[in-house]
Structures are given as structure tokens and as C-alpha cells.
Amino acid sequence: MRFRRSDCDSIQQLKDIVNNSSTANEAVRYPTWRWRDWKTFLSTSFKAIPGIRKYQYFRFDSSKPGTVVAKKATDHPEVEFFIMTHRELHSAEPCLINPAGLSENRMKYLYRTVRPFVRPCYQDITCPTPTD
Numbered sequence: 001m002r003f004r005r006s007d008c009d010s011i012q013q014l015k016d017i018v019n020n021s022s023t024a025n026e027a028v029r030y031p032t033w034r035w036r037d038w039k040t041f042l043s044t045s046f047k048a049i050p051g052i053r054k055y056q057y058f059r060f061d062s063s064k065p066g067t068v069v070a071k072k073a074t075d076h077p078e079v080e081f082f083i084m085t086h087r088e089l090h091s092a093e094p095c096l097i098n099p100a101g102l103s104e105n106r107m108k109y110l111y112r113t114v115r116p117f118v119r120p121c122y123q124d125i126t127c128p129t130p131t132d
Contacts, residue, residue: 009122034096041094046083055079065089104130 006017011029018027049055055070059078066084071077102110107130115127 009118009126036094037097038094045085049081
């Protein structure tokens with residue numbers, strides 16, 4: 001078991017360090033996040049609530065799909081909004097957004113400032129030489 005100090009140069013090494021730190025510890029890695037274009041997807045099916053920032057309380061009812069009931073304060077009357085643009089909601093999913101990756105400036109920064117602290121055998125994996 002490791003208690004005090006460990007060198008860690010990759011996510012896999014971090015997982016191993018956590019697993020070996022105690023008999024009860026088990027690292028659970030979250031899968032790679034998949035971003036979706038929710039703004040475009042929702043804007044085709046829903047309308048914005050006018051003055052939404054004035055409202056503090058929102059209520060939804062499964063018997064009234066597409067209807068939002070909002071109140072500005074607990075002692076104010078409820079206002080009902082129908083926010084769907086169509087009566088039917090399509091079941092498709094929004095498009096995936098592929099990450100752009102690191103910019104050239106960011107790669108140069110990591111190479112200059114982080115790479116010196118990474119053990120030599122892992123430098124090319126963690127902070128590769130930027131391409132010109």
C-alpha cells in the first residue's frame with residue numbers, strides 16, 4: 001500500500017494509485033463525456049419564456065406536457081406558459097459535438113510549463129512536442 005507520495009503521469013496511474021492506497025478504495029473512472037448540441041435541438045421544439053429571470057418558482061405537470069407554471073414569488077399568482085412549438089415532441093437526440101482539441105498556443109504552453117515536471121519516460125505522452 002502507498003500512503004504518502006506517488007508519482008503520477010497519467011490517468012491510468014492515478015487509478016492504480018487510488019486502488020493501491022487502501023484495501024477498501026476502488027477508483028471509478030467516469031466515461032468520456034459526450035457533448036451534445038442541446039441549444040439547437042431545443043430551440044426547434046420549444047419557445048423561450050418571456051422574462052424568465054423574473055420568475056423564481058417553476059412547476060411542471062406530466063398531465064400537461066409542454067406547459068410550465070411559473071411564479072415570481074411564493075405569494076404571487078401562477079402564470080401558465082405553453083413552451084412547445086409543436087404538439088408532438090420528436091424522439092431524436094441532439095447531434096454530438098466533437099471536441100476541437102488543444103490549440104497550438106495551449107500545446108506550446110503545456111510543453112513549456114508542464115513538461116519539465118513530468119518524468120522523462122512520460123513526457124511525450126503527457127506533453128508532446130508541438131508541431132509547427
